[in-house]
Amino acid sequence: MYDEGMPKPSLTDEDLARLSRLQIELPTWGFADTGTRFGKFLQDAAAVTLEDKLDDAAEVHRLTGACPSVALHVLWDVPDGEAAAVRSEATKRGLRIGSVNPNVFQDQRYRFGSVANASPAIRARAVNHLLESVRLASELGSNTLALWFADGTNYPGQGNVRRRKRAFEAALREVHEAMPPSMTMLVEYKPFEPAFYFTDIADWGMAYVHARKAGPRAKVLVDTGHHYPGQNIEQIVAFLADESMLGGFHFNDRHYADDDLTTGSIDPARIFRIFVEILSAERDAGSDLPIEYMIDQSHNIKPKIEAMLQTVMTIQELFAKALLVDQEVLDDRRLMNDVVGAEECLKSAFATDVRGELAGWRRSRGLPESPLEAHRLGGYEARVAVDRVRRKAASSASYA
């Protein structure tokens, strides 16, 4: 027991062990040139091929020791018949394939939806791609099928909500049935974009219902950017965790909508409070919750590897601050209805600067104290840029 409202004076060995078990998955798409609908700002060092993306992910993992897996987008990253090669490219770099993301939003045929399309032929096409993704995931050595659907409508009257909902139920059930017992299905929600009247899986409640109906190995994926302003994400997280339905996160930050900004750049306290809820649930459970912690960010103006390192370090800092909350003291305060005391437990932990402790923790694990600084000094970016610029110039006359 520590002083009233005070955090633990420092991270315990147990806390550091928990922090060491926090693995953060990197998205391949975070290393490539991306933009907005107004255009792209190209970066010399941006990855072009899957091999480049894996090289970049391996650089982040080498420096942080915390990112052994990579999320793939099936259409962007896995050429036909190449799953085994992709898997071995990852293994060669000390990585494994994490979540596999099917893509039923890019094809022209999906203009009016994929699995919720009014056309049975298009629905079947979409479901086939999902089933094919299940097979691919197995070949890639992945146990996680991460589903996000752009399905929705742009105008009132355009679609029958209930019919579309039932189409989703049928599709997800079929895909769940095809999954091997070791595979988890993650159902992601998003309130709008690219659909602007409604998205078929618009919020956590809809994702929850769809996951429940799909089968026992389907859970909800919380993308921190996919909420309306003001929504209490940590409450959603606690609620889903208590129902054993919290399957994973897509971390990013936002000020307005799905801005894909660096995690913690706008509202670090939000991520801290999410971690406090998870650690509280873990304390009750007596074990780590089986949650996939993934990054879903596209860095349009920041150097991509730097942004990814900054993100991983930020997530670790916020997790460490959450570990500093003495959950026992917090609970005591709550039971006494000491609102101020309870709030202070959180505030003082959040206010604690853990960067020095984390530097020491990294050093003790044979890692650079600041992965970001080590990367900047290491010259990786300049090195890969030379080769990548040459390849880009050779393949595109428009790249200067």
Ligand code: PSV
């Ligand atoms: C959709 O906005 C989303 O969050 C989904 O997770 C996609 O897989 C990802 O972004 C693509 O960037």
Ligand code: MN
């Ligand atoms: Mn996402």
